[in-house]
Amino acid sequence: MPDAxxxxxxxxxxxxxxxSTGKADMVDVSHKPQQLRIARANGxxxxxxETIDLVQKNLVKKGDVLTIAEIAxxxxxxxxxxLIPLCHPLQITKIDVKAELDKTGVKVTGEARCIGQTxxxxxxxxxxxxxxLTIYDMCKAVDKEMVIDNIELIEKIKQ
Numbered sequence: 001m002p003d004a005x006x007x008x009x010x011x012x013x014x015x016x017x018x019x020s021t022g023k024a025d026m027v028d029v030s031h032k033p034q035q036l037r038i039a040r041a042n043g044x045x046x047x048x049x050e051t052i053d054l055v056q057k058n059l060v061k062k063g064d065v066l067t068i069a070e071i072a073x074x075x076x077x078x079x080x081x082x083l084i085p086l087c088h089p090l091q092i093t094k095i096d097v098k099a100e101l102d103k104t105g106v107k108v109t110g111e112a113r114c115i116g117q118t119x120x121x122x123x124x125x126x127x128x129x130x131x132x133l134t135i136y137d138m139c140k141a142v143d144k145e146m147v148i149d150n151i152e153l154i155e156k157i158k159q
Contacts, residue, residue, distance in 0.1 A: 026086050032117040036159045039124035040111045043151035045132050047105040051143040056101055062138040066099040069108065069131040069138070073097030076130025077112055077123040087122050090114045097127050099135065105146075108132055121153050 047055070055065045062068075074095045081089040094113040099106050110127035112120045132148045139146060 024086060026088070027118070029088065029117040034115055034117060036113070036115055036157075037118070037120045038111065038113050038155070038157040038159075039119060039121035039153060040109065040155040041121070041124040041128045041151065041153050042107060042109045043128045043132050044102075044107050044149055045105045045135050046145075046147045046149070047135075047139060048143050048145055051139050051146075052101060052105065054142060055106070055139070060138055061141070065135055065138045066101070066106070069099045069106070069134040070097045072134040073099075073108065073110055073127040073131030077110065077127030080123045080126040083126065084122055088116075088118050090116050090118070090120060090123065092120070092123060095123065095127055097131050099131055106132075106135055108135075119156060119158070121156050125151065125153060 054060050058064055074097055076083075077095040077097070078092060081087040092112060092114050095110070097108065097110045099108045108128050108131045110124045110131070112123040112127060114120045114123075128151055132151070136146055136148060
């Protein structure tokens with residue numbers, strides 16, 4: 001029997017995208033008010049030193065890695081509801097993606113905004129993920145040891 005003084009970390013919460021019969025279900029947000037929604041995410045791709053040098057000097061054969069990754073991230077964020085089955089299509093007002101070199105690779109940050117009835121965090125996370133995958137694709141010929149990691153939602157706001 002659990003100790004009454006200890007917090008129960010195993011309390012089950014109801015999943016929002018599962019129906020009462022256990023099937024996948026798109027959440028009905030029609031009762032929610034329109035609000036400004038903002039989400040910020042980031043992630044990282046580790047590159048070897050030679051690859052970092054090529055990216056910095058813009059010598060990767062496929063082109064300007066950082067700029068193309070930023071554009072791909074914006075494009076990916078806009079397609080989120082087409083990629084993730086239970087995401088609502090949103091009227092996105094802004095997606096911003098920044099890819100910046102650091103000592104170990106590239107850090108990607110993304111922000112997505114909309115005025116809507118549901119959050120926009122999946123769009124921010126998708127934007128970051130697609131930007132990182134684009135870097136991977138552009139550098140795979142010269143770097144076989146890349147690692148994408150630390151993709152995370154860092155802020156979610158509704159006003």
